[in-house]
Amino acid sequence: MTFSMKRVMAIFQKDMKDLSKNIYITSTLILPLFFAFFYGRMDNLTIDVHYMVINLVLAVVTSFVQCAIIAEEKEKNTLRGLMLSPATLPEILGGKSLVSFILTIGTILICTMLTDYEPVNLSLVALAIIISILFYIALGTLMGLLSRSVVEASVLIMPVIFIFGFSSMFQPFAEEYPILSVVDYLPSIQLIEVAAAVESGSGFADVVGNLAIIFVWVLVAMVATAIVYKKREMDE
Amino acid sequence: MAILIMKDIEKHEKDTILFPSFHLEIAASEITAVYSTLNVRSTILDMLTGSIPSINGSIMINGVTLANKKSDYFSQVGICYFEDGLYERLTIKDYFMFIGRLYGFNQQYDSIFRITQLHEKRNKQIKELTFSEKKRVHYGKLLIQSPPLFIFEEPDLNVDMETKRIFISITKRLQEEKKAVLLLTGNMETAITIADNVYRLDENGLRLIQTENAEQTMELSEDEPNEDNKDKEPQPIQFNKIPTKVNDKIVLFDPPEIDYIESNDGQANIYIKGEAFTSSLTLANLEERLQYVGFFRCHRSYIVNLQKVREVITWTRNSYSLVLDDREKTQIPLSKTKMAELKDLLGLK
Numbered sequence: 250m251t252f253s254m255k256r257v258m259a260i261f262q263k264d265m266k267d268l269s270k271n272i273y274i275t276s277t278l279i280l281p282l283f284f285a286f287f288y289g290r291m292d293n294l295t296i297d298v299h300y301m302v303i304n305l306v307l308a309v310v311t312s313f314v315q316c317a318i319i320a321e322e323k324e325k326n327t328l329r330g331l332m333l334s335p336a337t338l339p340e341i342l343g344g345k346s347l348v349s350f351i352l353t354i355g356t357i358l359i360c361t362m363l364t365d366y367e368p369v370n371l372s373l374v375a376l377a378i379i380i381s382i383l384f385y386i387a388l389g390t391l392m393g394l395l396s397r398s399v400v401e402a403s404v405l406i407m408p409v410i411f412i413f414g415f416s417s418m419f420q421p422f423a424e425e426y427p428i429l430s431v432v433d434y435l436p437s438i439q440l441i442e443v444a445a446a447v448e449s450g451s452g453f454a455d456v457v458g459n460l461a462i463i464f465v466w467v468l469v470a471m472v473a474t475a476i477v478y479k480k481r482e483m484d485e
Numbered sequence: 486m487a488i489l490i491m492k493d494i495e496k497h498e499k500d501t502i503l504f505p506s507f508h509l510e511i512a513a514s515e516i517t518a519v520y521s522t523l524n525v526r527s528t529i530l531d532m533l534t535g536s537i538p539s540i541n542g543s544i545m546i547n548g549v550t551l552a553n554k555k556s557d558y559f560s561q562v563g564i565c566y567f568e569d570g571l572y573e574r575l576t577i578k579d580y581f582m583f584i585g586r587l588y589g590f591n592q593q594y595d596s597i598f599r600i601t602q603l604h605e606k607r608n609k610q611i612k613e614l615t616f617s618e619k620k621r622v623h624y625g626k627l628l629i630q631s632p633p634l635f636i637f638e639e640p641d642l643n644v645d646m647e648t649k650r651i652f653i654s655i656t657k658r659l660q661e662e663k664k665a666v667l668l669l670t671g672n673m674e675t676a677i678t679i680a681d682n683v684y685r686l687d688e689n690g691l692r693l694i695q696t697e698n699a700e701q702t703m704e705l706s707e708d709e710p711n712e713d714n715k716d717k718e719p720q721p722i723q724f725n726k727i728p729t730k731v732n733d734k735i736v737l738f739d740p741p742e743i744d745y746i747e748s749n750d751g752q753a754n755i756y757i758k759g760e761a762f763t764s765s766l767t768l769a770n771l772e773e774r775l776q777y778v779g780f781f782r783c784h785r786s787y788i789v790n791l792q793k794v795r796e797v798i799t800w801t802r803n804s805y806s807l808v809l810d811d812r813e814k815t816q817i818p819l820s821k822t823k824m825a826e827l828k829d830l831l832g833l834k
Binding site for chain 1: 534556559560564566568569570571572573574575579580583584586587588589610626630
């Protein structure tokens, strides 16, 4: 099995063109942009607010777009044609992940411009965000494999938005209910911790633990995706 | 050389036999149609793609089996499913270019647009197209793919006349390019008009339905004694009602009510306003009775009421169809030899 970049690009371009005309999916981009615009009007934003917007982008844009474009292929009966073509599954998912990735980066850039967020150490923050994106892409792929239609996808995405997008809101409760301290290990909270540490002048060595935790999430999501895929293949 | 070889393929479902073991080979530049029910058809397609295992038998396409190497196998075959999806928001051009990149197509797209006659609509989104135009996009996809074996499932069901004509010319073109074509259809007219070899596949197995080539020789030997008979004893009284069986009742029909008659496994099915009635008579018997009241044997397995024919379509130099004047605009195959006869009958040269 050869991995052909040409086919990945073909799928990437096709999905980009398709998505640019898909109002249902692109309209979800408006939600984080609206939040960013809304908060951007206020002064002295804390790092938590900046990252609430970024985490929202990750949940709403990255996961949902990835999930929806996979689910739509199933809904419209086009996945079969794709599977019978020379394109292999890694190529198909690669092309789709690239779409979600670029869309996410673009939305995050616009959002940070709107909220005037300027990290002290850009490369470190960028690294943390990119690892997070990998997690959300894997999560989106997992949900895409589970859902059969775009409508199902938008139902599945709800808990994801709730858990990962608004997780910073649970933190105050964690002191009251110790069980909720698990929340601290969520990738979204870890991302905020990295950013907060960077703001206070920490270097790579200080945040490597947090990055590792996010990376474990990436691995868990990828393994879960692979298991679901294998299981589905057996069922059918 | 045979492109597709299906050996000892069979399928049992619980207590019933879907189809018993059969053997089918399709050579290059051969168009073969398999006439079957939906159930049989989807089983065959699933076996070809490997989603249903063909336990005792084997399927080989261009020397490659599915077990051999999956990607090689699928590069040998292009399947046009009846219910295939398209990327509705893409334009036809973008879609073709996507397929082209996927399959490493490096020729001009213009020829694909020309063959499918979608040139004027190339920049339209696929969702704006009619059903027939979408079908043509499917044909175009397969042409870009250009595998040695083309499989079409119900390629011309519910399409307009223009699209059917395009489809027939595509099959002829594929034949010239030495491709093998397999049609899976539930429409006998399609099968007979397009394919060289027509098979029926059901619980009784795979049987060849005789079409033109076999027909010509048989006709000659049959016809002559018949004509002698007619001269000798012209029948004085004609009882013109045609008996059919509905459950246990016998229903008599007036010949002018009948649209056409189709032979189905030695039995004649009489079609009246889209409904089929089984007749106990054979097609030859019926022909004899009906030829004096404006009926015409237009094909080995068809008799048509000429009063109901609206149009004669010429698809290519030697494939024709008759279109009836009913609501569905039913199409009936007209064989090449019968075309000449019909022209005589109509007083055309």
